[in-house]
Amino acid sequence: MPESPIIAIDAMGGDIGPEVTVAAAGRILKQRQDVKLILVGLEDKIKAELSRLNLQTSDRLMIHHASELVGMAEAPALALRKKKDSSMRVAINLVNEGKANAAVSAGNTGALMATAKFVYKTLPGIDRPAIMTTLPNTKGHTHMLDLGANVDSSAESLFQFAVMGSVTASAVDNVENPRVGLLNVGAESMKGNAQVKAAEPLLQNSDLNYIGFVEGDDIYNGSVDVVVCDGFVGNVSLKSAEGVAKMIGHFMKQEFKRNLLTKVIGLIAMPVLKSFKQRVDHRRYNGASLLGLKQIIIKSHGGADEYAFGNAINVAILEAEKSVPQCIESHLGDLLQNK
Amino acid sequence: MPESPIIAIDAMGGDIGPEVTVAAAGRILKQRQDVKLILVGLEDKIKAELSRLNLQTSDRLMIHHASELVGMAEAPALALRKKKDSSMRVAINLVNEGKANAAVSAGNTGALMATAKFVYKTLPGIDRPAIMTTLPNTKGHTHMLDLGANVDSSAESLFQFAVMGSVTASAVDNVENPRVGLLNVGAESMKGNAQVKAAEPLLQNSDLNYIGFVEGDDIYNGSVDVVVCDGFVGNVSLKSAEGVAKMIGHFMKQEFKRNLLTKVIGLIAMPVLKSFKQRVDHRRYNGASLLGLKQIIIKSHGGADEYAFGNAINVAILEAEKSVPQCIESHLGDLLQNK
Known part of the structure; x- marks a missing residue:
């Protein structure tokens, strides 16, 4: 150090x-x-x-x-x-x-x-470096990689991402064996695209704390510490989440600005809305690592x-x-x- | 009819x-x-x-x-x-x-x-059917397919999804030429994985109102009517959005339940929170089509x-x-x- x-x-x-x-x-x-x-x-x-x-x-x-x-x-x-x-x-x-x-x-x-x-x-x-970022979840935070450094990642690359993500999460969070999940479209082993299916045995046979397939919603529910995926998938996932969060914020603003009464209610609710806003403030999670x-x-x-x-x-x-x-x-x- | x-x-x-x-x-x-x-x-x-x-x-x-x-x-x-x-x-x-x-x-x-x-x-x-759903956006709604019927979709399949999505959106929304976008990790033509790059010319040379590459956040900002993607990517995108929306709701509830004062504020803000909740209620968008x-x-x-x-x-x-x-x-x- x-x-x-x-x-x-x-x-x-x-x-x-x-x-x-x-x-x-x-x-x-x-x-x-x-x-x-x-x-x-x-x-x-x-x-x-x-x-x-x-x-x-x-x-x-x-x-x-x-x-x-x-x-x-x-x-x-x-x-x-x-x-x-x-x-x-x-x-x-x-x-x-x-x-x-x-x-x-x-x-x-x-x-x-x-x-x-x-x-x-x-x-x-390491064949190819990967971009990792930290995202909020209901219980703390999740690390996710790759977020766009690579597309069409091989199973071997996904495995390397998992190792890099696990080691980094362990170091920065002071956690012994972070839970590593492979992003997929279902938890059953028959599901997935070719890369994910080929990466699964590499992860199962590793010394990582591999917990199996995870789905998009698991990124935000605290059930996994490190989410591993191809950069194309990771980038789409991240931007979809950003998009829906922005839309929700937009709707909330609109509802509080609807008329004089809702504006007054908005003023009364301001302290709560402010501390809520702080919790979902994406600026807190700025700073991605090229691992x-x-x-x-x-x-x-x-x-x-x-x-x-x-x-x-x-x-x-x-x-x-x-x-x-x-x-x-x-x-x-x-x-x-x-x- | x-x-x-x-x-x-x-x-x-x-x-x-x-x-x-x-x-x-x-x-x-x-x-x-x-x-x-x-x-x-x-x-x-x-x-x-x-x-x-x-x-x-x-x-x-x-x-x-x-x-x-x-x-x-x-x-x-x-x-x-x-x-x-x-x-x-x-x-x-x-x-x-x-x-x-x-x-x-x-x-x-x-x-x-x-x-x-x-x-x-x-x-x-049609080589393979696709699952299409409707999602809210800041200005109305977006149709998106495929959401998981296929993984590893070929360029030709992505093109067929685009045709099916465009025709369906046009019929159910009474819109002449819905804007069709191909989900990618950036708007520049050099970006993307192999399937997306191969699908781009098929879409450009079609009679669809193809507006080019779109990113994950565009699904929710009203800039596109039909978002086309591989089922793996679509499923991850959808579930990531669901996950972050759930997390945001969870944080909001927590903030309003923090103490007696915030609970009272929550009661006062109830009508606004209710109409907000209605707008982001995912039940409104239940019902996916197998096209x-x-x-x-x-x-x-x-x-x-x-x-x-x-x-x-x-x-x-x-x-x-x-x-x-x-x-x-x-x-x-x-x-x-x-x-």
């Missing part, structure tokens, strides 16, 4: 950039006396933002200049080849050079994945605000404290030896 | 059976003076239920005896082979013999699909109550009025001729 984790922040990434990232860095430094942050990007812009926020650089809040930016719509391959001094690339380089323990970016997802994979390299025994690489990279939503981006920084801190890639590597080492 | 649609109801199907199905039939008959219902199942049980509800048989409410039951956990192939006088099978037979225009069942999904496919037969030009067969079969949730099962009967009435299978057949005829 690093004594005081150093996090490299792509200060220019995201839909908004330094206005969000620098403010989030300031917020986290106040909360956590034991971490150091490096703001990577255009020095002038970062300094301007610091002064606007009355923040000073220190040995806990550093600036590392990077002259280029990766656009949110830029082709990943081009960004990787041409933007060698981008804030994203330099933040990742700092981790690779041992000057930071983890990097965080709200930038272009494709470019971030390609760059991190290229610079960090994949862990031995399977030799170092830590956390992807924030592009549209994250200060609070949400701060949570992505917190995910980076936690994974750095727990040395997640080293945990995965050591578990994979055992698996590869036993093969 | 049949003058007064006759619906055959599997009165024994579902987790509860006649207590729900007979009551729902009574409710629908009161609402709709122009329909006739046939309750299929054990005559004694149905009669007992009718008398409990003070209902009489008439030329609008008939009983058709069937001596056997299909269990909710029974193997579909066995049910198909051995239970030739089951309430499910007989209801489907009545439609096939022209004695009813559509059948409804809350019974064993696998057995229902196998039996309907065997008795009705698949329409020419691609020569006749109409509607599948109700097994756990449906009287109100929910009544809505499944309404879906059957609507599809019978619009002669949905004939609409699909005629559209497919044009397509096959143009090949």
Whole structure:
């Protein structure tokens, strides 16, 4: 465990950039006396933002200049080849050079994945890295992967996702044997597509706490800790859930705004509605990990605000404290030896 | 259009059976003076239920005896082979013999699909039938298919689902050219798994109002009328949405029950919460269609109550009025001729 984790922040990434990232860095430094942050990007812009926020650089809040930016719509391959001094690339380089323990970016997802994979390299025994995120459930939270790094995942890939997810969940949640489930369309063994059917025996014969097939609703009911799926399925599942949650919020607002009486009722109910809103606030779960690489990279939503981006920084801190890639590597080492 | 649609109801199907199905039939008959219902199942049980509800048989409410039951956990192939006088099978037979225009069942999904496919037969030009349901969105509703009849669907199957979905949506919603979208993990053409990429040109070159790729959240935001996907993906998407909706409801209840003050606020807010609850009530959308067969079969949730099962009967009435299978057949005829 690093004594005081150093996090490299792509200060220019995201839909908004330094206005969000620098403010989030300031917020986290106040909360956590034991971490150091490096703001990577255009020095002038970062300094301007610091002064606007009355923040000073220190040995806990550093600036590392990077002259280029990766656009949110830029082709990943081009960004990787041409933007060698981008804030994203330099933040990742700092981790690779041992000057930071983890990097965080709200930038272009494709470019971030390609760059991190290229610079960090994949862990031995991992064919393809996977995106994992944390989602709320009625009893706590669920980890889910892959959320879109891969489509058409093989059974072997699904098995590797399960190992990475289990090891990471165990490390960050301090849980011995997290329950791992394979996302399927029914709990019976005859159900499922070809990949899922082929992955089932690999999981059954592993040392994971594999609890069998789970269904979409299990993600949110607290019956499983790590949900494993192909990236296509995971992405659709996540966005469907986001869509229905947004619709429910929309309907609730409409009902409370229907007429003068319902508006008054809304005012009276405000404290309850507020604490309800906090519980379902998706910003609390911002910060997805690209697992399977030799170092830590956390992807924030592009549209994250200060609070949400701060949570992505917190995910980076936690994974750095727990040395997640080293945990995965050591578990994979055992698996590869036993093969 | 049949003058007064006759619906055959599997009165024994579902987790509860006649207590729900007979009551729902009574409710629908009161609402709709122009329909006739046939309750299929054990005559004694149905009669007992009718008398409990003070209902009489008439030329609008008939009983058709069937001596056997299909269990909710029974193997579909066995049910198909051995239970030739089951309430499910007989209801489907009545439609096939022209004695009813559509059948409804809350019974064993696998057995229902196998039996309907065997008795009705698949329409020419359709490789595999698909399950379609209606889901709420912020502006109205969305139709989505397939929801689990198929996994590993080919591009050609996805195209057939699109045709069936478009024709059905057009018929039941009285809409000229419903917007059809293909469910994917991003809107860019380079994204997607192999099936989706192969299906895209088939849809682009069709006469459907194909609007391109849509994502999971689009199902609920009103930007598309018919969402097409593989049954594995569709089932996960639907159950993920159900799961998150349930979790949100659970959190809301908890917040309003936190202490005496919040309970009082909950009482004050009750009328608003009630009308909100009505809007997100999934029972309103009960009743999925198995499309691609020569006749109409509607599948109700097994756990449906009287109100929910009544809505499944309404879906059957609507599809019978619009002669949905004939609409699909005629559209497919044009397509096959143009090949």
